[in-house]
Amino acid sequence: MSQWFYAEGNRERRGPVPGQEVAALFRAGQLSADTLIWREGIGDWQPLRNVAGELGLHELLPPSTALPPGVPPLPPPLQTLPRSRPAIPTHKPAASGWVVFGAIAAAVGLALLSIGGVLAAVAIPAYHQYVLRSRIAAVEVQLAPLKDQITTFVMRNERCPNNGDAGFDSPESYAADGIALVYIGDFKNDHCGLEARLHMPDQQPLDGKSLWLDYDTQSATWECSSDVADKHLPPGCRG
Known part of the structure; x- marks a missing residue:
């Protein structure tokens, strides 16, 4: 299992x-x-x-793409026109049913294309934001073991760790998928924490930005913040 x-x-x-x-x-x-x-x-x-x-x-799981029961069959094909040339009528004939049907079908097709374009205009940006939020969430998961190390260090030493302390390497040594480097130390609010510099050339809204994980030693809680636009961040990191 x-x-x-x-x-x-x-x-x-x-x-x-x-x-x-x-x-x-x-x-x-x-x-x-x-x-x-x-x-x-x-x-x-x-x-x-x-x-x-x-x-x-x-x-x-995505729903089946099969047609639901009860869909009417397609109309029969048009009849083959006779090879002989018919006499020119002396009056203008009324429009045939198939001509009317074709006009209606064309209008419906144009309407569906218009609706499809609107849906695409909404769905594509929404999916892109989902991808960006997923990339940030993946970075948080990668940094989770380092957060545990910082918490343990603070409990044992009653101070914030820094790059170079026992068990903590240089900023560049933490480079990984989506991460260029990680600074470890004190924040301006006297909290401990880390700053992860993002490296995502394929995602311009994230590349070169920072993700801050702030550890409040008094309440023993972590907070997430970033200079990435809120719409691209998971809910827990938004300002």
Whole structure:
């Protein structure tokens, strides 16, 4: 049976738990379709919706594209015109039913194309923002072990750690997928924490920006903030 890990609020890592428990947490509303989860063998962390079939969450699978029952059949093809040239009528004939049908079909097709364009104009930016939020959430998951190290250091030494302290390397040594470097030290508000400089050339709204994880030693809580626009951030990091 596969054992899964999930990022609670896309910040705190939890697990391992069996797949049935992940499905139960989703149905109880404690996890969402965007929650990042992972198990050995799937590579990077994935939104829960991407592995819904494996977890038995059929309600997250895309609906079938089959036509619903009761759809009327297509109209019969037009009759083949006779080869002989008919006599020119002395009066203008009324428009045939098929001509009217064709005009109506063309109007409906244009309307559907217009609606499709509106939907695309809404859906494409929304999907792009989802991708950006997922990239930030993935960086938070990568930094979770470093947060645990900082918390432990503060409890043992009653001060904030810095790059170069025992167990903490240079800023450049923390370079990883989406991260250029990580500064560790004191914040201006006398809190401890870290600043992760983002490196995402393929995502210009994020590249070169910073993600700050601020540890309040009095309340022993973490806060997330960033100079990335709020619309591109997970809810927990918005200002």
